[in-house]
Amino acid sequence: MKMLYDFQDKVVLITGGTKGIGRACALAFARLGAKCWLTHRWGSADEQELFAAFTEVGGHAPQIVEADASKKGDTKALISKMREAGVERVDVFINNVAMVVRGDGFDAHGKRALIKSLEYSAWPFVDYLNKINAAFGSYPAYALAMSSDGPDQHYPHYDYVAVAKAVLETFVRYMSTHLREHDVKVNALRTRQVPTESYAQIFGEQNTGIAERFAEFAVTPEEVAATALAMCSGLFDSYSGQVLQLDRGAAFVDNIMTMGQRLLAGADPSEALTVSDPPPKPVHATVGDLVAAPDQAKDQPHSVAATLRRALEGKAVLITGGTKGIGLACGLAYGRQGARTYLTHRWGSADEGAIRASFEQAGAPPPVILEADVSQDEDTEALMQRIKDDVGALEVLITNVSFAHVSQTHDDLSFKGLKRSLEYSSWPFIGYMQHAKAILGRLPRYAIGMSSRGPEYFLPGYDFVAASKAVMETFCRYLTSDLLEEDIRINVLRANPVETESLESTFGPEFAPFCKKWYADGFFIQPEEVADAAVALSSGLMDGVRGQVLLLDRGFGFSDNVVRLFTERERFGL
Structure with a gap:
């Protein structure tokens, strides 16, 4: 952070x-x-x-x-x-x-x-x-x-x-x-x-x-x-x-x-028609209720640090795909605020020793690292039961797993590939909330889905990833409507390309250098920046933000067009 x-x-x-x-x-x-x-x-x-x-x-x-x-x-x-x-x-x-x-x-x-x-x-x-x-x-x-x-x-x-x-x-x-x-x-x-x-x-x-x-x-x-x-x-x-x-x-x-x-x-x-009672009016909070006073005994006393710790210390935060890239950055960001983090991974892909060392260095409580396949209900049920036994409630759910078929041409697209993509990259957003409510007795207070530019921005071979993200984003809006009476805030974070292993595996090793040549380093969003935005959304400061898809791109998307390249053609030697 x-x-x-x-x-x-x-x-x-x-x-x-x-x-x-x-x-x-x-x-x-x-x-x-x-x-x-x-x-x-x-x-x-x-x-x-x-x-x-x-x-x-x-x-x-x-x-x-x-x-x-x-x-x-x-x-x-x-x-x-x-x-x-x-x-x-x-x-x-x-x-x-x-x-x-x-x-x-x-x-x-x-x-x-x-x-x-x-x-x-x-x-x-x-x-x-x-x-x-x-x-x-x-x-x-x-x-x-x-x-x-x-x-x-x-x-x-x-x-x-x-x-x-x-x-x-x-x-x-x-x-x-x-x-x-x-x-x-x-x-x-x-x-x-x-x-x-x-x-x-x-x-x-x-x-x-x-x-x-x-x-x-x-x-x-x-x-x-x-x-x-x-x-x-x-x-x-x-x-x-x-x-x-x-x-x-x-x-x-x-x-x-x-x-x-x-x-x-x-x-x-x-x-008058028979309608259900409207949801209760929100409780009016003062500035003092929403923003914690400076704490001179802590680091950065005149920042929102005290507010973050008040909101998250001791709370359970579950992050799927939490042992690398954006997921790991989220775990560290929440851990720094005293949260108890649960990080899932598949196929023994996590270097648990290195992860625990990074949490210790950050002054964060040790994470719970669990192998859990997001597409398997029994893994999800066991995970929720562990959280119930340890903490009793889930404060924040972050669904970060993205596993989808990357096509070479449109001819190799198949419904089987789409189905598999949805099972890993879309359905867990809903399924994890359902399991949390069934086992913990209540929904998480915050649910954040990790998306990308794919649904509105052409990326070669990204058809199924984009479709999966579109499903997640649409459910974000509909679930917000369905759960108006519940104490939950559901949002999605879209990010410009983030330099991670999954980016290179999707687009190849030449993609990042090419983007940096034409955009400079600012085009890429860092995993820590995505994590910071997630912490902000679950800090209590932004509780009126619900059912939104927030784009983290430093404004680059607005100028990402051929006219910009033409205007700056001398700079790039075009």
């Missing part, structure tokens, strides 16, 4: 930082020692209340500045104040301003309203980044734009906000590419149904009343803040140029076939 980001005295700039999501983000970063600069408009900030809230979490008092994000003069004045206060660098920039311009239908649309929306809710993200670099000589280490799912989901009167968010997310992808050489991690965080003042202002009393009937999908500002903190913690540094959806899996089930009965049941009591 790389060093976690230490927030002690780091400067965090948050536009729209005095209320709602912005305020919650500021408190989360301040709890770990960051110095927060918060902007607002029109005297909307209750400064006394803010100072009291920061004192309560043990943070530095915030700097509160009235600055209109759309006005160059205000931005310039803000930067000047920061320089006068001795700020030498902005470490984290969170763009949270979204001006509400209501859309009132086709006939009422006007160019002025569109331009105004972009001026307030999209352009400041680019403008602030450029002005920060011009003033301080460097970009922030992390740039995070707060977005919503408006570009993909219809909401009443949301036209202009949705357009602005679509532009904002496009800028995120482009700025990630532009700033890659500066090692800036640029992402967007999409939310929906976050109960804030602006939410009520946009949608009105009637619509927010309907949304309350689906309160199990509501994400609190504090949960958004905890996820933002995780994305800037050092754990998610291979994730850039991406749009992360934070919605408890709501988007996938938000359709008439799935939700229609609940809507009809409340429309007219005399015509």
